[in-house]
Amino acid sequence: MHLGRVIGTVVSTSKDPSLSGSKLLIVARLNEQQERDGFTEIAVDTVGAGHGELVIVTAGSAARQAGTLGGSVADASIVGIVDTVETH
Numbered sequence: 161m162h163l164g165r166v167i168g169t170v171v172s173t174s175k176d177p178s179l180s181g182s183k184l185l186i187v188a189r190l191n192e193q194q195e196r197d198g199f200t201e202i203a204v205d206t207v208g209a210g211h212g213e214l215v216i217v218t219a220g221s222a223a224r225q226a227g228t229l230g231g232s233v234a235d236a237s238i239v240g241i242v243d244t245v246e247t248h
Contacts, residue, residue, distance in 0.1 A: 161182065163190045164217045166209050166241060170202050178232040185238065187217055192247060202238035216240035 162198045172179075189199040190206045194214070195221035201217070209215050215238045218226060223237035 161216055161218045161222075161240075163194065163245070164188055164201075164203070164215050164238075165190060165196070166211050166213050166215060166238075168211070169226070176233045179204065179234065182232075187236070187238065189217075191213075192227075194245065198202065199216075201236050203238045204232070205232045205238045207238055207241055209238050209241050214242040214245070216242060 164187035166185050167188045170183065170186060180208050184202050187201055187203045187206040188196045189201070191197045204223070204226070216235050217236055218239050219236045224235045226237040226239050
């Protein structure tokens with residue numbers, strides 16, 4: 161899992177049936193200082209995240225287990241909206 165910031169939305173009228181009804185968001189991956197690390201990805205939103213929000217993203221087989229995505233082709237899923245982050 162990693163932290164990311166929602167920076168956009170993807171609209172796709174033609175996609176794999178397993179993604180039907182899913183909201184797709186563009187997420188910028190963040191480093192420990194919550195700064196963009198240069199990597200972006202498209203993630204399936206399972207929690208109702210919005211533009212600019214700090215989110216938790218899971219990838220790989222774990223992404224397909226989030227929400228109602230069982231058996232989906234998803235490789236990244238937003239599984240949490242972050243309220244605060246504390247680093248020491």
